[in-house]
Amino acid sequence: MKISLVSTGLITIAIAFVHAADVTYSVIAFPGSDKVGVQVAGQDYPLQRSPMHANLFTGIAPFAAEYRYTILNSQGQAQPEETTRHLDNAATTTGNEFFGRSKTVYDIPALPRAYNPIYPALASDMDRDNEIATLILRANMDAIQEFLDTPTAEHNFAQVYNMTYINHHTVYNFENAGLKNAGQSSKDKGKQSYKVKFNKFDKSTKKDHLFGRRAFKLRAGATDPTLIREKLMMDSLSASGVATLNSHWVRLFINDEPFGLYLMTDDSFKGFTDNLIHGGEKMNSTGVTIKGNAMDQDTEANLVYNGPSAANYDHNDVYILEDKGRDPTISKENYMAPLIDFMDRLSKTVIGTDAQTPGTITDLMDSAEHTMIHAAMSFLAGSWDGFWYQASNYYLNQNRETKKWYLITYDFDETFGNGLEDIELMTTPYQNYQRPGSKRPLIDVFIKSPYYEPKFQEILKTLIKRFYNPRVIKPRLEAWTAMLKEDIAWDRSLPFRSPGDKEKFTVNDLNNALVTVGSRMGVLEWISNRTSSVCQQLNFNDTDDLPALPSA
Known part of the structure; x- marks a missing residue:
């Protein structure tokens, strides 16, 4: 048997070239003291633990x-899984x-691009x-239990x-990372969200990364019955051509214990915006990133x-x-200075003039179009806990050479009607899309300008x-529903590990992606009503009669 060494990122694995009638079978499983096999034509063939991980079993049959x-x-x-797989x-x-899941890779309809990317993003899995x-x-459970409790x-x-x-x-292995619970209001939930930082317990100069990320978050989606909303919003922003955090779903296990289904997303590390704006290239011009947050309607960013x-x-x-970023002058004591300068210049920005006139928004934001698209998607998705409506959950990153800024929005589990108390927001015109009495100077530059x-x-x-x-x-939501239903059923069967809100969704609530269930609006229902109201207000239809996008 010929053996060839093939590199896959951080590890090197041996691949056996076998007869065409043979297949290499591979499955993740947690069998305890039992063994794992594959059943082919009524015959059981044992699988061996992979050297890449003890819970990965592989073999030829x-x-x-x-x-x-x-x-x-x-x-x-043999105790076979219920599903029958097809090759x-x-x-x-x-x-x-993965043992017990009927399928691994699904055919998910793509979102057509509305605009070509304004900035180059790092392409990765x-x-x-x-x-x-x-x-x-495999982690220090005593320390984990402290923040769970x-x-x-x-x-x-x-x-x-x-x-x-x-x-x-692909299989990647890392050592000496750090884990802690993450978020603000999400810490009040029975299912915690987490952040992971590579090399947190490694004092060497080694810098691990996964898909170009040196840190990431695991978003629990504790308020979303579907676990779909945040991913849909990020993918929509990407299809809109703007810089956005990336994400995909993962099953989380800690010390062989199941913790549930999570959305893995970007988290901040030095120059993390380089991945979103500069194609992953390390830029000396990358300056400070400030996060906007709202405590209540009187204390907001x-x-x-x-x-x-x-x-x-x-x-x-x-x-x-x-x-x-890479600005050596920034510290915890003085970081507000560039933002205060931003707000001062914003207050003096001339509304109603074209982009060539001095004192307009293009002197402040790197791209007016990029900012408007983020605002438009925030409005269309009803992101009531977001940048426009609540002045929260956004990043402002400065280019320290041009002194211009980039807006990047995030945190989208409460979109598409989720948690919305004021149902009228679904049909509210953009001119009225903010809390009464609130001020939105960055929005006003665009929606009050001739x-x-x-x-x-x-x-x-x-x-x-x-x-x-x-x-x-709709076809994308239907495909995701089919892909997620087994893992959501598994996630919903797990016990809560922390005090706080323990709202117990079921797999049946996944239907909420399409239609309203109880008091929670369906994702598709929100989109249907929002688009029809905007079409009526602006007197157009949703037929894609636009010319093809130019080559990027």
């Missing part, structure tokens, strides 16, 4: 159009599968939408001795200028230093015609 994985007890008796005629390997990966951690307290990172990431075609002193701003809770407002309206029309309509999104 004959080809068959149908097969099942099995747990083999000490007497050699393509030309297949020589199954890829890495971080942005996958057609499979669920598996993340297996008291999630709202301040905690240090727990050491992750080994972390293995497995998707259909509305970008209203209140004078030159940082003492005039509740910056510890509202304008938060997320990352210093020059920019027609452009903003054209963006709304283009997004709706290209992809933001039930005709395009």
Whole structure:
């Protein structure tokens, strides 16, 4: 048998070239003391633990159009999984599968692009939408239990001795990362969200990364019955051509215990915006990144200028230093200075003039179109906890050479009608899309300008015609529902590990992606009503009669 060494990122694996009638079967399983096998044509073939991870089992067996994985007890008796799997005629390997799941890779309809990318993003598997990966951690459980028991307290990172990431075609192993619970209001939930930082417990100069990320978050989606909303919003922003965080779903296991289904997303690290804006290239021009947050309707990151002193701003809770970038002058003590300058210049921005006139928004934002698209998607998705309506959940990143800024929105579990108390927001015109009495100076530049407002309206029309309509999104939601249903049923069967809100959704709530269930609006229902109301208000239809996009 010929053996060839093939590199797959951080590891080197041996691939055996076998006869065409044989297939390499591979499955992730947690069998305890039992063994794992594959059942082909009624015959059981044992699989061996892979050197890449103890919970990955692999081996060679004959080809068959149908097969099942099995747990083999000490007497050699097979307990097969309920599903029957299917193999393509030309297949020589199954890829890495997961025991008890009927399928690994799904055909997910793509979202057509509304605009070509304004900035080059780092292309990687971080942005996958057609499979669920598996993340297996061996970690300090005593430290983890501390933040599970008291999630709202301040905690240090727990050491992750080994972390293995497995998707259909790749296995990555890491050591000495750090794990802790993450978020703000999400810490009040029974299912915690987490952040992971590579090399947190490694003092060497080694810098691990996964898909170009040196940190990532695991979003629990504790308020979303579907676990679909946030991923749909990120993919919509990507299809809109703007910089956005990337994401994909993962199953999380810690010390062989199941923790549930999560959405793995970007988290901040030095220069993390380089991945979103500069194609992953390290840029010395990357400056400070500030996170906008809202505590309540009177304490929000509305970008209203209140004078030159940082003492005039509740910056510890509202304008938060997320990352210093590569600006050596930035510190925790002075980071508000560039943002205050931003707000001062914004307050003096001339509304109603074209982009060539001095003192307009193009002197402040790197791209007016990029900012308008983020605003338009925030409005279309009803992101009531977001940048426009609540002045929250956005990043502002500065280019320290040009002194211009980039807007990137995030945190989308409460979109598409989820958690919405004011149902009228579904049909509210964009001119009234903010809380009564609130101020939105960055939004006003666009929607109150004779020059920019027609452009903003054209963006709304283009997004709706290209992809933001039930005709395009319904097939994507249906495909995701089929892909997620087994893992959501598994996730919903797991116990809550923290105090706090323990709203118990079921797999039946996944139907909420399409229709309203109880008091929670369906994703598709929101999109249908939002698009029809905008079409009526601006007097157009959602037919994609636009010319083809130019070559990027």
